[in-house]
Amino acid sequence: MGNIIQASCTCGLESEQIFQGIGFQYYETRIRLEPAYCDLCGIVSGKDMGKNFCKCPKCRKKMKFYYEGLEADDNEDSDFPSSEYLESKEHWHCPKCKDENLIFGSMGCWD
Numbered sequence: 001m002g003n004i005i006q007a008s009c010t011c012g013l014e015s016e017q018i019f020q021g022i023g024f025q026y027y028e029t030r031i032r033l034e035p036a037y038c039d040l041c042g043i044v045s046g047k048d049m050g051k052n053f054c055k056c057p058k059c060r061k062k063m064k065f066y067y068e069g070l071e072a073d074d075n076e077d078s079d080f081p082s083s084e085y086l087e088s089k090e091h092w093h094c095p096k097c098k099d100e101n102l103i104f105g106s107m108g109c110w111d
């Protein structure tokens with residue numbers, strides 16, 4: 001069960017639809033997509049957070065996950081925040097205009 005999200009910014013950046021979270025196939029694929037960005041190319045894309053090196057599809061450099069910039073919860077065992085972390089902030093870093101102007105819109109749910 002997950003959310004379909006899309007990042008957009010006033011500068012015109014628009015990401016592909018990102019199937020965030022885990023679905024029923026997770027137990028086979030072990031793929032969990034979370035939004036990541038590349039500051040060099042100015043793109044936002046869904047990347048498998050199980051891999052510690054997610055290459056940018058354009059420049060092949062490492063992409064940065066949005067959750068990486070968040071403060072960790074003190075009493076949190078998990079090294080990863082729950083899927084609701086995207087609701088903790090309204091505006092996010094935009095890799096294109098480098099402003100905190102990017103928002104994640106919900107396009108629906110998937111399972």
Ligand SMILES: [Zn+2]
Pocket residue numbers: 038039040041042056057058059060061
């Ligand atoms: Zn790139």
Ligand SMILES: [Zn+2]
Pocket residue numbers: 009010011012013094095096097098099101102
């Ligand atoms: Zn922007």
